[in-house]
Amino acid sequence: MRRRPSDRVRAARANLRLSAQLCGGADINDLHRAFNLLETSVAEMRQAGAEVRHGIPDDCAEFLREIALLKHEIAGTMRVVDGCAALYRGVSMRLGLTSLTYAPKGSSVAQVPSAAACELQG
């Protein structure tokens, strides 16, 4: 059965909501899954936009309502993500960290100041 644009927006919102759930856990793997869900939401919305370009959806009011709900969800999730990003940015600045590099085996490593420097900064 062919999916309508409003179905795609609803799917994007569901993915966004699930992503927001995963963002809440301090687990880097969950965060990667949350990122993938956000990209899926973007793909759904791109597809919905392409379909709208070909013609106004029949359920235009429902479609607009879904988009309004989606924007609310985006605003809420954005607050969580921005807040968490700011916290980590603050901690990394406080610890004097600069950037991630990658070890030969592919694992990420960081430039770390000495323990003594950490204590001074802490």
Next chain:
Amino acid sequence: MSSLFAMMGAAGSALDVYQKALGVIQNNVNNSSTPGYAAQSLNLEAMPLDVATGLAGGVTTAGLDNSRDPYAEEQLQQQTQTLGQYTAQAQSTGTIQSFFDASGNSGVSAALTALLQSFSAWSATPNDPTAEQSVLASAGTVASSIQSLASSLSQTAQQFDTSIASTASQINSIAAQIQSYNQQRLTETTPDPGEDAQLYSALDNLSQLTNFSTVTQADGTVTVMLGGGSPLVDGSQQYAIQTASSPAGAQILDSQGNDITSQITGGQLGGLLDSTNRVLGSMLGNSQQTGTLNQFAIALAKTVNGILESGTVSPGGAAGTALFTYSATPTDAAATLAVNSNVTLAAANGAGSNGNANQLAALTNTPLAQLGGMSLTQYFGQITSEIGQENQTATDNQTSQQQVVAQATTLINQVSGVSLNEEATSVLQFQSAYQASAQVLTVLNTIADSVIAMITPQT
């Protein structure tokens, strides 16, 4: 709107969780060099998600986990106890060994050789007053050397006693710290990482001083028992140990005054007790043994005196007298050995005018029954050799034990220690992931706006 409020609630909860998670990471980094600190991690639990009933999901904290491995900690403590013992033994036997000259060029060995040589010279010229004076001078040197050695060893024993008392005092001080931790722990539902670090640091310090075992009780307090099971700390109660002296040597008493010396076999205290009671005791003697140095002094004095008293002075035929005097108390023989100021040296006996002097000169190679069939020279050489072997064994043990402790420490650091690399990588990975997510959200918002813009002008 309810969905928005629920979302805002979840967002607030998530921020709270993140602040705690970041606090844990920063605490780990700041304490990466704190003795006894074990890396902490925050446990998270998912909250129920049900849009229909307004449950917004999200996460909440579910307590802290620390990475401490009790088995690895116990291993390190046991190995450190053994290292403390070997280190104390190596140091104390090194001190004792410094009073003995293994080369034989000085001290008692050299004096004994000179005395035996003077006997030999006297036997060649038994009526020469110079040879007699040489015997008396050499005998005086031997007696003062043995006295000096006994005095040095006695002073060392007193120093060891002082060290034992000081170590016992340190043990009581650490026990007081553990007791204080237990009292604090009884007022808390979950252990504080900082106090936990202090406890394990205190236990590490204690393991350098004595052998003990620990039991963590259901209420979180730690019971510390000395080697044989005598309690040192139990809950909020401390049982201080004391030191005492007895004829058998240094003693450790529990808080009730019971002798628990035999239970202290490890750590610095165990090593000091071993050096004092076994090594020094075997030389200086105690209530259970005469002591090798006293046996040597008695054998020397008795043998020389016996030969001289059985001879006569030629010409004239007057009976000879004893060359050496010493205390009737066997354990004081070495400390009191001296030359008889009224000695009459008798060189003659039934075998001739120098028969007695010849017998004394032959002592160099004469096996003596009271020394287990060894000559005087051999016996003192054995005393010197034994203390040398004690020191060598303790030093070898110390060296190998240092390797074992280094390995155990590495194991602990791998299991419980804070890896700055891991913590830093974790922080930066989270930071990058959130920044990327924020960009995707911005894209999503822009697409939503553009879709609305596509429809709105047409409706």
